[in-house]
Amino acid sequence: MHRFVYVSTATQELSAQQIADIAGACHRNNRRAGLTGLLVVHQGKFMHILEGSEKAIRRQAEKIQNDRRHRDFRVIEAAPIEMRAFNSFTFVHETPKALPLLGNENTAELRALMPINSPLRGNDLRVRHMVRDFLASFKQLLGAAA
Ligand SMILES: Cc1cc2nc3c(=O)[nH]c(=O)nc-3n(C[C@H](O)[C@H](O)[C@H](O)COP(=O)(O)O)c2cc1C
Numbered sequence: 001m002h003r004f005v006y007v008s009t010a011t012q013e014l015s016a017q018q019i020a021d022i023a024g025a026c027h028r029n030n031r032r033a034g035l036t037g038l039l040v041v042h043q044g045k046f047m048h049i050l051e052g053s054e055k056a057i058r059r060q061a062e063k064i065q066n067d068r069r070h071r072d073f074r075v076i077e078a079a080p081i082e083m084r085a086f087n088s089f090t091f092v093h094e095t096p097k098a099l100p101l102l103g104n105e106n107t108a109e110l111r112a113l114m115p116i117n118s119p120l121r122g123n124d125l126r127v128r129h130m131v132r133d134f135l136a137s138f139k140q141l142l143g144a145a146a
Pocket of ligand 1: 008022025026028029030039043046048060061064065069070
């Protein structure tokens with residue numbers, strides 16, 4: 001079992017359709033590949049946590065890193081793990097309801113991730129700290145992510 005965590009930046013301002021397309025790809029592929037985790041999209045920044053077999057992660061990470069919709073990858077963790085921190089894959093956005101999603105994607109609102117004790121942050125302390133640090137990088141979220 002492996003975990004891969006990175007942050008990146010959207011190449012251009014993403015339309016609601018582009019964001020929905022990314023969520024759709026996650027939904028389409030991750031469950032089938034046995035990948036769990038979180039993708040947070042906020043103000044042109046991504047934080048992505050993927051957990052699963054090393055092979056599945058390597059295959060997906062290669063595709064994702066070649067995706068022209070984002071750049072400036074900063075890998076935060078790429079390492080073997082004992083246990084998953086998540087039992088499904090969730091796409092997090094400020095207003096998922098405003099996106100042209102197909103409707104069966106597993107989504108959550110960003111504000112549900114804000115409470116320090118949010119179960120959406122996963123059940124591993126290191127991972128929870130990564131989510132906290134990402135949220136803290138947005139000035140206007142600072143108070144909520146403390
Ligand atoms: C920030 C970001 C995160 C992405 N995360 C995933 C992901 O977790 N799973 C996935 O299948 N595709 C993800 N994608 C999309 C892939 O880069 C790629 O477009 C997609 O997997 C192609 O899927 P398809 O072969 O089913 O068309 C992501 C793209 C971006 C820009």
